[in-house]
Amino acid sequence: MHGTTLLLIEVGALLLALGLLSRVADRFGFSPIPLFLIIGLLIGEGGMIPLEESGEFFAIGSEIGVILLLLMLGLEYTATELVQSLRRSRRAGLVDALLNAVPGAAMALILGWGPVAAVALAGITWISSSGVIAKVLRDLGRLSNRETPTILSILVIEDLAMAFYLPVLSALVIGAGLLAGATALVIAVLVALLILYLALRHGRIVSALFSPHHAESLVLGVLGLTMLVAGIAQQVNVSAAVGAFLVGIAISGQVARSAEIVLSPLRDLFAAVFFVFFGIATDPADIVPVLVPAIILAIVTMATKVATGWIAARRAGIALPGRWRAGLTLTPRGEFSIVIAGLAVAAGLQPQLAPLATAYVLITIIAGSILARVPDTDWFKQRMLARRLPARPTAPAPAG
Amino acid sequence: MESAAPASADTVSGVGVRIEKVDLPGIGTRHDIVTEDGRRIGIVSHRTGERELAVFDDVDPDACRERVSLSEDEALALADVLGASVMLGQLAGIREQAAGLFTEQLLLPASSPFVGGRLGDTKARTLTGTSIVAIVRDSEVVPSPTPQTELRAGDTLIVVGTRPALETLARLLADGTLPS
Numbered sequence: 415m416h417g418t419t420l421l422l423i424e425v426g427a428l429l430l431a432l433g434l435l436s437r438v439a440d441r442f443g444f445s446p447i448p449l450f451l452i453i454g455l456l457i458g459e460g461g462m463i464p465l466e467e468s469g470e471f472f473a474i475g476s477e478i479g480v481i482l483l484l485l486m487l488g489l490e491y492t493a494t495e496l497v498q499s500l501r502r503s504r505r506a507g508l509v510d511a512l513l514n515a516v517p518g519a520a521m522a523l524i525l526g527w528g529p530v531a532a533v534a535l536a537g538i539t540w541i542s543s544s545g546v547i548a549k550v551l552r553d554l555g556r557l558s559n560r561e562t563p564t565i566l567s568i569l570v571i572e573d574l575a576m577a578f579y580l581p582v583l584s585a586l587v588i589g590a591g592l593l594a595g596a597t598a599l600v601i602a603v604l605v606a607l608l609i610l611y612l613a614l615r616h617g618r619i620v621s622a623l624f625s626p627h628h629a630e631s632l633v634l635g636v637l638g639l640t641m642l643v644a645g646i647a648q649q650v651n652v653s654a655a656v657g658a659f660l661v662g663i664a665i666s667g668q669v670a671r672s673a674e675i676v677l678s679p680l681r682d683l684f685a686a687v688f689f690v691f692f693g694i695a696t697d698p699a700d701i702v703p704v705l706v707p708a709i710i711l712a713i714v715t716m717a718t719k720v721a722t723g724w725i726a727a728r729r730a731g732i733a734l735p736g737r738w739r740a741g742l743t744l745t746p747r748g749e750f751s752i753v754i755a756g757l758a759v760a761a762g763l764q765p766q767l768a769p770l771a772t773a774y775v776l777i778t779i780i781a782g783s784i785l786a787r788v789p790d791t792d793w794f795k796q797r798m799l800a801r802r803l804p805a806r807p808t809a810p811a812p813a814g
Numbered sequence: 815m816e817s818a819a820p821a822s823a824d825t826v827s828g829v830g831v832r833i834e835k836v837d838l839p840g841i842g843t844r845h846d847i848v849t850e851d852g853r854r855i856g857i858v859s860h861r862t863g864e865r866e867l868a869v870f871d872d873v874d875p876d877a878c879r880e881r882v883s884l885s886e887d888e889a890l891a892l893a894d895v896l897g898a899s900v901m902l903g904q905l906a907g908i909r910e911q912a913a914g915l916f917t918e919q920l921l922l923p924a925s926s927p928f929v930g931g932r933l934g935d936t937k938a939r940t941l942t943g944t945s946i947v948a949i950v951r952d953s954e955v956v957p958s959p960t961p962q963t964e965l966r967a968g969d970t971l972i973v974v975g976t977r978p979a980l981e982t983l984a985r986l987l988a989d990g991t992l993p994s
Contacts (some may be wrong), residue, residue: 495839548840558844558856558868560876563836570839671861736876799873 417467424468428457432686443553444783445546447748448776450686454693455701455772465694472691478641479688480756481658482681483749485640487544487573488662489670489677493613496663499570506564506726507571513718515540521711527764530586534758537579538771539715543748544569546779550743550786561727561736565743568726576750577606577660580653583754587761588651598651605652609660617666624665626672633680636665636673655753685749692752693772695759700769708773716745716778716785735798739789746782751775865889891954898948898955917972918980919950920987924967927990934961941992942983944975 432450439446457463465472500507518539522532547569556562581602585594612620624635640661647657665673701708723741732740755771758764788794834846842860849855854870856878863886868878884892922929928936938944949956949963950970956963971987973980985993 490840495837498837499839544840555881556877557838557841558858558866558878558881560846560870563838563844566839566841732876733874735874739877795874 421467421471424465425471428453428468428690429683429686432690436686445543445549445746445748445779446686447543447546447689448779450689451693451752451772451776454690455696455698456693457690458694469694472687472694475684475687476691476756477654479681479684479686479691480655480753481640481644482637482677482684483545483688483753484655484658485636485662486674486677486681488659489665489674491570491573491663492666492670493610493617493663496570496574496610497614499567500574503564503567503571503726506568506722506729507575509725510568510572510722511540511575513722514715517711517714517718521707522764525707525766527766531758531764531767533583533586534754534763534767535770537583537754538751538767538774539711539747541572541576541747541750541754542569542719542744543746543750543779544573546746546748546782547743550746550783554786554790556739556743559736559739561730561732561740564726564730564732565723565740568722568744572750573659577656578602580656580754580757581651584653584757584761585651587758587763594651601650602652602656605647606656606660609664613664613666617664620664621666621669624669624673626668629672629676632669632673633676636661636677637680653757655757689749689752692756692768696768696772698769700766701773704766704770705773708770708777711770712774712777712781715747716781719744734801735789735794738794739786742782742785742788745778745785747775747778867892894955894957898957914976915974916977916980917974920971920973920980920984922965922967922969922971922987925989926965926967926987928965928987929967931965932961933959933963933965936965936986938973938983938986942975942986943979944973944983946971946973948972 431453432446435449435453436446439449458465458469515536519532519536521539522528522535527535547565551557551562551565578599581598585598623639624632626632640658643661644654644657647660648654662670720738720741723744724737727737727740751771752775755767759768832848834848836844836846838844838858842858844856844858846854846856853872854875856868856870858866858868860866865884865886865888867882867884869880871877871879933946933949938946946959947957948971949959949965950972951966951968973983975983982993985991
């Protein structure tokens, strides 16, 4: 009895605090993720306020949070969009993977963490945060800009790549070795292709299970199906998150639109729980020794992300200011980096990965949100004009 | 737009205008039109039904200078106005091209027997050989009205026909009779 009371008080107080913080973040036009992580650091393991009863709630809630994050991502994209992005922006996706995963892997090797941690850190630095970036694009009114499709298709490819990356990582971190990793990859590829095929050709079959007009059955049914598939995927080492993502892709049309609407409050709740739990499980004292590597990694990989966006936008025929906008917008890392770090740490791989990922995500989200706004400043616009205008008068100068 | 070839009535739209469609994964689609003097207009259609009209900057060709959010109804109203004004322009073209064919705006008087009825009730096309191509009501335009379109007092009908036929129609609308 006493336990339940304390649980209510702890969870209630925490959620209230998160709600207020999220409002503050919105007021300043920032993602609330850094604030959620910091709150998590302050409480629990090594923090100032210990948790008595709600630890288990946050642990389970964070599992559901990952599943919901990935499900919503899958719902957001139609199978056609995935296939088209893959077809059109393969090269940009490849450049993105090379430029951004390599610094992460290199840093893990320099720190002497071994090859498996290198794969994990490569993923952490590779994937941009689609959630943060989509919000930035909306908030800054850039949805109609011509570089936006380039940004979005890079995000789509990264998210799709996760469907193949996560199973490999899950197999590697449990120490199953290369062979099991390869098996997991083959299974994941086959399952993902099957789901994509089903969603493209027979999308109606899965969607027909649900009615878009009945909110209650939609919430229960879609969540149930997702958790079921996620559990099965976990069982065969394909990673629960990937299972959830694929369910999201398989559900299409009106059902997907309605499911997005009814599930987004749930996603907001459990995603917040997920970020807080990651902070809870991380001891803030551990961040100090990895702070320097985190800062170096953040600077290097934000620069490589800018380069990624710049190159992709140039290929798409975008002018100079648009290339900068595309590059600077892509810099924040977020939910995926935390998902990857969580997966690796839960399996007992390199405990310093969690504090490093926390510091890294905090830096890139905060710096990235500021950087994304730079192209809207008068200073930037003037610089761009200054670069354009003198080009004409100075051109004939050498002749005369 | 001037062409040496004998122009037909529907050359006004669609000649040399390129509309570009771009997918915005997770958001919707964007359609772009570049006008003759090089300005770019974009329309973002969100999956939620919301529309965004964007006018691009002429200094930075990839950014938009001005954005207007439109609800589904507002987008529909705007499409109507644009559609109708394009059509009226085409009608002006017809007047020049086809000798003997006139466009006239006829006001439907409150005393007309057709007020409150439907356009089909007038049998205008069968009886007079004229074509009612649009109805202007208050500030709204109903382009290409169907026989089911309702008629109200004060409606202005945009009609195409020969001079005598238009006169016949004016009489028909006024008191429901045909001049013998």
